Amino acid sequence: MLKVLVSDPISDLGIQQLMDAEDVVVEKKTGLSEDELVQIIAEYDALLVRSQTKVTEKIMEAGKNLKVIGRAGVGVDNINLEAATKRGIIVINAPDGNTITTCEHAFAMMMALARHIPQAYAKTIQGTWDRKFLGVELRNKTLGVLGMGRIGSEVAKRAKAFGMDILGYDPFLTEERADKLGITLATVDQIVRNADFITVHTPLTPETKHMISTKQFEVMKKGMRIINCARGGVIDEAAMLVALEQGIVEGAAFDVFEQEPPAADHPFLHNPKIIVTPHLGASTIEAQENVAIDVSEQVLHILRNEPFKNAVNMPPVAPSVMNKLQPYFVLGEQIGTLVAQLNNQAVQEIHVEYAGDLSEVDTQPLTRYIIKGALSRHFGSDVNIVNSMHLAKVRDVNIVVSKTAATKGFTNLISVTLKAGDGSDRRIAGTLLNGYGARIVQIDKFPVDIAPEGNLLFISHNDKPGIIGNVGTLLGNNDVNIASMQVGRKIVGGEAIMVLTVDKAVPKEVLEDLLKQPEMNKAQQIAFS
Ligand SMILES: NC(=O)c1ccc[n+]([C@@H]2O[C@H](COP(=O)([O-])OP(=O)(O)OC[C@H]3O[C@@H](n4cnc5c(N)ncnc54)[C@H](O)[C@@H]3O)[C@@H](O)[C@H]2O)c1
Numbered sequence: 001m002l003k004v005l006v007s008d009p010i011s012d013l014g015i016q017q018l019m020d021a022e023d024v025v026v027e028k029k030t031g032l033s034e035d036e037l038v039q040i041i042a043e044y045d046a047l048l049v050r051s052q053t054k055v056t057e058k059i060m061e062a063g064k065n066l067k068v069i070g071r072a073g074v075g076v077d078n079i080n081l082e083a084a085t086k087r088g089i090i091v092i093n094a095p096d097g098n099t100i101t102t103c104e105h106a107f108a109m110m111m112a113l114a115r116h117i118p119q120a121y122a123k124t125i126q127g128t129w130d131r132k133f134l135g136v137e138l139r140n141k142t143l144g145v146l147g148m149g150r151i152g153s154e155v156a157k158r159a160k161a162f163g164m165d166i167l168g169y170d171p172f173l174t175e176e177r178a179d180k181l182g183i184t185l186a187t188v189d190q191i192v193r194n195a196d197f198i199t200v201h202t203p204l205t206p207e208t209k210h211m212i213s214t215k216q217f218e219v220m221k222k223g224m225r226i227i228n229c230a231r232g233g234v235i236d237e238a239a240m241l242v243a244l245e246q247g248i249v250e251g252a253a254f255d256v257f258e259q260e261p262p263a264a265d266h267p268f269l270h271n272p273k274i275i276v277t278p279h280l281g282a283s284t285i286e287a288q289e290n291v292a293i294d295v296s297e298q299v300l301h302i303l304r305n306e307p308f309k310n311a312v313n314m315p316p317v318a319p320s321v322m323n324k325l326q327p328y329f330v331l332g333e334q335i336g337t338l339v340a341q342l343n344n345q346a347v348q349e350i351h352v353e354y355a356g357d358l359s360e361v362d363t364q365p366l367t368r369y370i371i372k373g374a375l376s377r378h379f380g381s382d383v384n385i386v387n388s389m390h391l392a393k394v395r396d397v398n399i400v401v402s403k404t405a406a407t408k409g410f411t412n413l414i415s416v417t418l419k420a421g422d423g424s425d426r427r428i429a430g431t432l433l434n435g436y437g438a439r440i441v442q443i444d445k446f447p448v449d450i451a452p453e454g455n456l457l458f459i460s461h462n463d464k465p466g467i468i469g470n471v472g473t474l475l476g477n478n479d480v481n482i483a484s485m486q487v488g489r490k491i492v493g494g495e496a497i498m499v500l501t502v503d504k505a506v507p508k509e510v511l512e513d514l515l516k517q518p519e520m521n522k523a524q525q526i527a528f529s
């Protein structure tokens with residue numbers, strides 16, 4: 001008999017099919033600590049969670065029979081994916097079931113903000129008939145939506161019906177799709193400067209962490225309102241409080257927090273201009289049923305060795321293919337990550353070219369790693385080798401793969417070009433050198449020789465005397481040690497690049513100072529993990 005543990009409150013109706021299955025026993029034990037879970041998890045073949053249970057490495061290590069972890073919801077940030085992958089535990093989620101519900105929550109928050117509904121309610125039930133609450137209309141206001149995926153797009157549709165003008169930003173949002181949605185494609189800067197309301201709908205990734213912080217608040221319209229029903233930390237809580245005190249922010253509505261639950265003395269819980277809810281975005285009867293049904297169905301398929309979808313981590317790959325390709329997986333993902341970090345435009349096409357030895361093998365699994373790397377900058381832990389091609393497709397990113405036996409001087413070469421909607425492109429090529437390991441050998445049109453590890457600093461500048469010295473001095477003065485440096489240019493006095501390996505991450509302020517140096521065009525930190 002297969003055993004399934006449900007460790008968070010999950011809709012009974014949603015898990016009915018699991019409970020009805022003759023080969024499955026379902027046990028519900030909610031509110032368990034990590035240690036309590038460690039004690040019992042070995043008995044179970046599957047674990048079903050929402051967001052409360054933190055599925056740690058320790059729990060997985062104890063889960064000797066665990067084949068699948070089902071997350072009834074979207075975000076899998078409460079599950080240690082790496083540990084699951086390492087142990088061959090499949091992690092699945094239910095990405096679509098709570099989209100509308102969460103969108104409606106964000107919209108409800110926006111309306112409550114506009115009309116002070118929670119504050120007015122609290123006064124009224126205390127016996128104070130206070131009619132001084134003066135709201136604003138949504139009509140004719142500008143709404144900025146950061147993250148135009150499933151939820152952000154639904155919010156935009158509803159805001160249009162309310163007569164709002166919508167500015168949207170998403171790295172995968174092209175002019176064409178924005179037109180289709182009837183919104184204006186904008187940059188983050190345009191959104192923060194012009195929006196009366198801002199709502200965020202991105203995952204929490206290193207890039208989206210504090211994407212709205214002091215710098216962004218400083219240029220916002222005085223009296224704007226802001227909503228976070230995505231993930232705590234996308235909006236910098238401390239910076240938001242300062243902006244509220246300065247009158248830049250008139251009101252804020254948060255469903256999610258940097259630390260959940262927030263401490264009892266968290267300033268958001270005691271500020272009359274901030275509306276809070278306890279991560280209720282997905283909490284409707286419909287959404288909870290939807291996600292539980294989706295996830296139960298997939299868990300049953302996995303337990304019965306049937307084909308399944310929505311796996312968030314490693315899929316099985318045939319051993320023969322695996323043996324040939326495995327050495328390239330890390331490099332492929334690194335090339336994808338690197339090229340995505342260099343690109344700042346909405347991506348239309350990712351062109352992967354395999355040369356030399358690689359032209360003779362079925363490279364499909366490797367392409368998945370490359371696309372995963374290219375998308376992970378924006379999808380964070382939501383993208384994996386199972387869903388990377390699918391995510392690219394739903395975001396209208398065309399994947400082109402070509403092969404050539406010509407070796408260009410290397411026995412194997414992976415070249416990845418990101419083509420943007422505006423016609424620009426960025427290119428990275430890498431190889432595995434026998435005895436030396438992975439190397440990045442080309443950045444755009446410049447040949448380089450870089451080990452893809454540690455912290456890289458990528459600088460693009462005009463080829464003028466003194467630049468290398470300036471960079472070295474500035475980094476030295478800020479205690480950033482340079483381990484290696486490479487420079488490249490095509491013509492004397494023309495466009496040039498500098499790639500430095502540094503011993504620690506370069507602070508934001510130092511990058512800003514670098515950019516202030518003469519002849520500098522770009523200074524960017526690149527990370528490989
Ligand atoms: N409050 C809740 O209970 C609740 C419920 C469901 C989902 N969520 C959260 O809401 C968020 C959105 O969910 P979704 O289902 O719409 O996900 P999605 O993957 O469909 O959309 C997320 C979008 O964010 C974009 N993005 C990534 N980096 C970005 C950046 N730097 N700037 C702008 N956009 C960026 C991605 O390209 C993607 O289109 C997720 O964080 C999810 O975990 C919260």
Ligand SMILES: O=C(O)CC[C@@H](O)C(=O)O
Binds near residue numbers: 282
């Ligand atoms: O289970 C929940 O209520 C959280 C849902 C939400 O944050 C998600 O990522 O799906």
